[in-house]
Amino acid sequence: MQDVQSAPADVTISIDRVGVKNLRYPLIVRNKNNGVQNTVAQVDLYVDLPANTKGTHMSRFVELLHDWSGVLDYYSFKHLLSEVQERLDARRSHLTFRFPFFLEQCAPVSESRGLMNYECAFTGELEAGKPRMCLDVQVPIMTVCPCSLAICEQGAHSQRTLVSIRAGFTGMLWLEDLIRIAQDSASTPVHALLKREDEKRVTEQAFANPAFVEDVVRNVADRLNAKRQIQWFRTEVESFESIHNHNAYACIEASKE
Amino acid sequence: MQDVQSAPADVTISIDRVGVKNLRYPLIVRNKNNGVQNTVAQVDLYVDLPANTKGTHMSRFVELLHDWSGVLDYYSFKHLLSEVQERLDARRSHLTFRFPFFLEQCAPVSESRGLMNYECAFTGELEAGKPRMCLDVQVPIMTVCPCSLAICEQGAHSQRTLVSIRAGFTGMLWLEDLIRIAQDSASTPVHALLKREDEKRVTEQAFANPAFVEDVVRNVADRLNAKRQIQWFRTEVESFESIHNHNAYACIEASKE
């Protein structure tokens, strides 16, 4: 049968990334504490394509993913990057796994346990033997408005706020560490399960630590700056203001290279 | 050219609704105060299909919508329903327009003005000359947690909460009335624009009216029960809890028929 993909290209421009997008696959992810967890990923698998080749071979990406039976960590991900590069005969491979990540959480007073979930992604690019890795996490937190707290006779508006961190790194960097950085930068973390005595503690803690999105984004940036494995980052904080129908937003980007 | 649609069906089961979904069109909507507003709609246009006809004529739906140049209100909508029924030679027509609806809002102290937006829908069905009409609105509000307020030394968690109302009606029913009902059932409405003195007033008002989702949904149901044009309704309240990553939810359905 004709191999149309291997024919010469009509327009000879090299393609930065080509492949399959939005494959869904079950995934096992390694935790920081040496355990593993089951989750479900959305996967993008790309390579570059030279100017003179008409098309890539899409089915090979799916074969490689289906045969890759590893636990997701730094090493297995790097291995998949080089397999994709090799099998597709490419100079550069580029992969993304997006998945919910779960951590058990303990309520502050009752010590009741529940599961928190965080949207995460692991992205990598391999070129000339050099991998470039990047982690993404989205961490819901609570913020109490400092202005509202200062001017109101009673109360202050609070809301759910989403902290997003994207960090390029070398060596080992754990999702658990980034999640902790976001939570430590909040008025208080949000919780999966709170009994009445916990709700009291969490609310009072939040009101003792009022924070604008500006405060949170600076707190996060400060902690990311101190983390040696991180080479560059972007952190965004979006607060679903309880007194408005629009959101407050702040963003800091930095490169240490 | 062959008219495949008019051929006999292979499997002779009548179809409840068939047509085009997710057309996007600019739309002019009539306001309660006799003015009009420009918005953009997502439109679904359906008819029934008898058991023995293979297919409907999809392009006619688009023609009818393109030629319909009216301002959306009860009468123009009923007219479009009967045009669709007639042009498609159907027993029953079924239309939905979904659109953001805007209302100017005045801050409580500074009287600053801003625009609030509400996701709305207008749905109608026409059969045997009898129209059945239904309005949908989604109204963001603020809720302060009564439990948190009662047990905390200082503060209480608050959050943005979404009130959804779906109401079947006869006669005239205005989106403005349903939006008002949702806002009156809240700890406080949310606002487009608040200066500092407004933020103080709104927050204090919210803390003076703490409400669970259970309170809000009952307040809304009570007001909908009192509205004579409404024949049946479903109201849902979903609170984006600021201390959790999941939502609190309550729902009441009622039929007065």
Add this chain to the structure above:
Amino acid sequence: MQDVQSAPADVTISIDRVGVKNLRYPLIVRNKNNGVQNTVAQVDLYVDLPANTKGTHMSRFVELLHDWSGVLDYYSFKHLLSEVQERLDARRSHLTFRFPFFLEQCAPVSESRGLMNYECAFTGELEAGKPRMCLDVQVPIMTVCPCSLAICEQGAHSQRTLVSIRAGFTGMLWLEDLIRIAQDSASTPVHALLKREDEKRVTEQAFANPAFVEDVVRNVADRLNAKRQIQWFRTEVESFESIHNHNAYACIEASKE
């Protein structure tokens, strides 16, 4: 500490459903072939609330879900329904688990293997000892347009089409059976992994079985009618027309009760 939830309600209207929405939890689902699979669920847990009680106890829902360590099947789901009913002291409990479900699939010629994913849901309601169960599946398929095929010199437009089935049932009903019904009603199923010889076979098979959304929805309804465990169903077919930016849609609802 004060138990505000147990106070009398201000507005004494009973609430149809109240609880927690959008909890995300890892889930193990039982397959038809006796195996199990790991996935991730979005979970809603509700009960009714009598007219004179102010609020439900939200944290108990999360506790019950966290302690429920079963494999999802008919029996474990019924058990969770009755635990929720009992622990919340309710007349009626109502649960939904939404999750991607995976099936290995074999290409028709090369016999290459890949994983297909389907969005599914398991919903149940328990009242007066009587459970009412419902399954949802969304199955992507391919459709070739019969009209286009009849009138064109060469080719015909084809597209990805989504078949949705919601079925109320008694006894045992498997997701695998509903998925098979949707695929058998298509021009051809879609595939996870196709080598060139498979692509030829699948495309030619699709062009030998052209089908409107009207044909697909009737094929599905016909097969659901023949399935004895199914008491009522709604099936929707939405085709992402490749020649348009809107979708073709058809829907059949039936009750055998």
Add this chain to the structure above:
Amino acid sequence: MQDVQSAPADVTISIDRVGVKNLRYPLIVRNKNNGVQNTVAQVDLYVDLPANTKGTHMSRFVELLHDWSGVLDYYSFKHLLSEVQERLDARRSHLTFRFPFFLEQCAPVSESRGLMNYECAFTGELEAGKPRMCLDVQVPIMTVCPCSLAICEQGAHSQRTLVSIRAGFTGMLWLEDLIRIAQDSASTPVHALLKREDEKRVTEQAFANPAFVEDVVRNVADRLNAKRQIQWFRTEVESFESIHNHNAYACIEASKE
């Protein structure tokens, strides 16, 4: 009342972007042919914030947008950028308007008319008197698979495909021009309204121009390269493969600076 925002920051890191996100507002956009159209926008308004200031004044963004009553074009947008910069006392302002954009379209044989919609965005940044402008468009097209066409006895799979273009530019660049570039790079454009004779023409035209995502992305890049106003671009093509449940994807980025 206390002005908490003007207090010194606790962590003295400058913030790249801070402001309001996801405001929805009605919008009038200028067309290339000198007319205007009504649509609805999602608006983000940001400024930078120096390291030593605690917070920005969020309500001022909303005031400026509410008072800005212009028609969206290059000049009015630049004006709003400088107003935001000035009123917030900032070094840099950054605005995005996202909106559906409508163009009337004429069927190729019947000349029937319908409206096509395209998701668009206008983004601008102003710093040191120098504006940097960027347009985004998403254009649905149709692709016929060249491989499938070469190897099948009859037919070939086709599907809806989305072309995304983001282009940084100087001088005047029109959405209409970018939409045209995407459509000219396809197997065929998609249409709002096709009578049977049009469907025949469009399908046959598509089958005479088979194109992989690789072909489309190169065609688009080639045309963007030739457009002098464009300084840099990224174009992505995502094909909702009718034989698969995942998508084919290709991307080219280029800078001419």
